[in-house]
Amino acid sequence: MACKAIIVAEHEGGAVRDITYELLGLAHKLAGEAGWNAAADIKAVFLGNGVEKLAGEIAARGAAEVIYIEGQALAEYTGDAYHRAIEEVVKAEDPAIVLFGHTPNSWDAAPLVSAGLDRPLATECSAITFDGGKALFTRKVFNGKFVQIVDLGGAQPLIATVMRGAAQPSAPGGGGSVRKIQPSFAAGDLRARFIEIKKGETGAVDLSQAEIIVAGGRGVGSAEKISVVRDLADSLGGQVGASRPVTDMGWLPHEHQVGSSGVTVSPKLYIACGISGAIQHIVGMRGAGYIIAVNKDRDAPIFGVADVGVVGDLFEILPALSKAVKEARGQG
Numbered sequence: 611m612a613c614k615a616i617i618v619a620e621h622e623g624g625a626v627r628d629i630t631y632e633l634l635g636l637a638h639k640l641a642g643e644a645g646w647n648a649a650a651d652i653k654a655v656f657l658g659n660g661v662e663k664l665a666g667e668i669a670a671r672g673a674a675e676v677i678y679i680e681g682q683a684l685a686e687y688t689g690d691a692y693h694r695a696i697e698e699v700v701k702a703e704d705p706a707i708v709l710f711g712h713t714p715n716s717w718d719a720a721p722l723v724s725a726g727l728d729r730p731l732a733t734e735c736s737a738i739t740f741d742g743g744k745a746l747f748t749r750k751v752f753n754g755k756f757v758q759i760v761d762l763g764g765a766q767p768l769i770a771t772v773m774r775g776a777a778q779p780s781a782p783g784g785g786g787s788v789r790k791i792q793p794s795f796a797a798g799d800l801r802a803r804f805i806e807i808k809k810g811e812t813g814a815v816d817l818s819q820a821e822i823i824v825a826g827g828r829g830v831g832s833a834e835k836i837s838v839v840r841d842l843a844d845s846l847g848g849q850v851g852a853s854r855p856v857t858d859m860g861w862l863p864h865e866h867q868v869g870s871s872g873v874t875v876s877p878k879l880y881i882a883c884g885i886s887g888a889i890q891h892i893v894g895m896r897g898a899g900y901i902i903a904v905n906k907d908r909d910a911p912i913f914g915v916a917d918v919g920v921v922g923d924l925f926e927i928l929p930a931l932s933k934a935v936k937e938a939r940g941q942g
């Protein structure tokens with residue numbers, strides 16, 4: 611049964627990953643531009659073992675059909691198993707476009723699917739539009755200094771990995787169905803074998819998924835004073851980010867570094883404190899939904915990308931902000 615768009619849904623820790631709903635939102639936007647029938651033409655492929663309930667959640671968020679491939683071989687991600695299973699669905703459904711999230715699993719799986727099907731791939735897309743019936747893929751290149759618009763040509767399906775924040779998530783609603791199938795291969799047929807997931811020793815910081823980030827720069831002054839940034843992050847339920855000098859000087863571990871040689875983030879809210887706004891930092895955070903900058907230098911370049919700029923001493927502003935947030939939340 612042919613469809614127009616297939617999104618590759620993901621789950622983690624017993625929940626559907628948010629990027630899944632952003633991909634569905636993007637597919638609906640494309641359906642509007644291309645004149646597809648969204649109620650029939652947008653499907654999701656979902657892989658796992660024992661996660662049928664999650665497949666139902668995806669069907670209730672805008673997928674006409676969730677093709678749930680269930681098997682022991684898919685219980686944990688391996689590129690070998692996932693690309694084979696996804697390719698089987700894509701061949702059967704013959705879509706015009708296949709959308710992956712730009713996530714660690716899909717960085718791996720999307721090129722394998724592209725190579726397996728011998729079809730073109732655009733990675734790290736920040737937008738996709740249909741223009742005169744042709745899909746155009748927007749990518750930021752050279753540290754975000756240039757925007758590249760890619761035409762992948764006519765050989766379908768076109769395949770893309772999509773950055774977080776490229777589209778609004780699909781809204782709850784819609785009565786999509788779930789079709790459960792089994793992969794054509796068994797775990798024993800695979801060359802790759804899942805062994806274990808090891809968390810980094812410093813543990814638990816994944817800024818790429820954070821919705822709120824409060825980031826400290828050299829202006830914070832020392833490792834001890836990072837607590838002022840952490841207090842605000844904690845009061846907002848967010849994570850702590852950093853500019854490179856902060857991690858180079860060991861005030862925070864490297865996993866907190868945002869920028870061209872750190873993590874690229876797209877939280878809903880990014881608060882930059884004592885960060886000047888060098889291009890290498892900006893490229894990592896300008897995809898944030900809303901940016902607040904606190905800096906005592908009114909000419910700091912960070913104000914050029916900020917929605918709200920506060921000129922002042924972070925050691926006065928951050929504690930006052932933390933206090934106000936705690937009071938507003940009844941924690942004061």
Ligand code: FAD
Nearest residue numbers: 827828829853854869870871872884885886890891906924
């Ligand atoms: P500074 O530029 O020193 O700015 C400190 C700011 O704090 C100033 O604007 C100052 O006005 C303000 N300030 C001081 N005291 C206070 C106060 N009390 N209250 C309020 N404001 C105050 N950088 C990254 O961040 N991420 C990267 O991934 C990255 N990768 C790089 C890769 C390469 C190849 C290179 C060459 C550089 C890279 N850099 C990266 C470094 C980058 O060029 C900048 O040097 C760095 O971002 C500056 O960090 P900063 O803004 O914290 O420090």
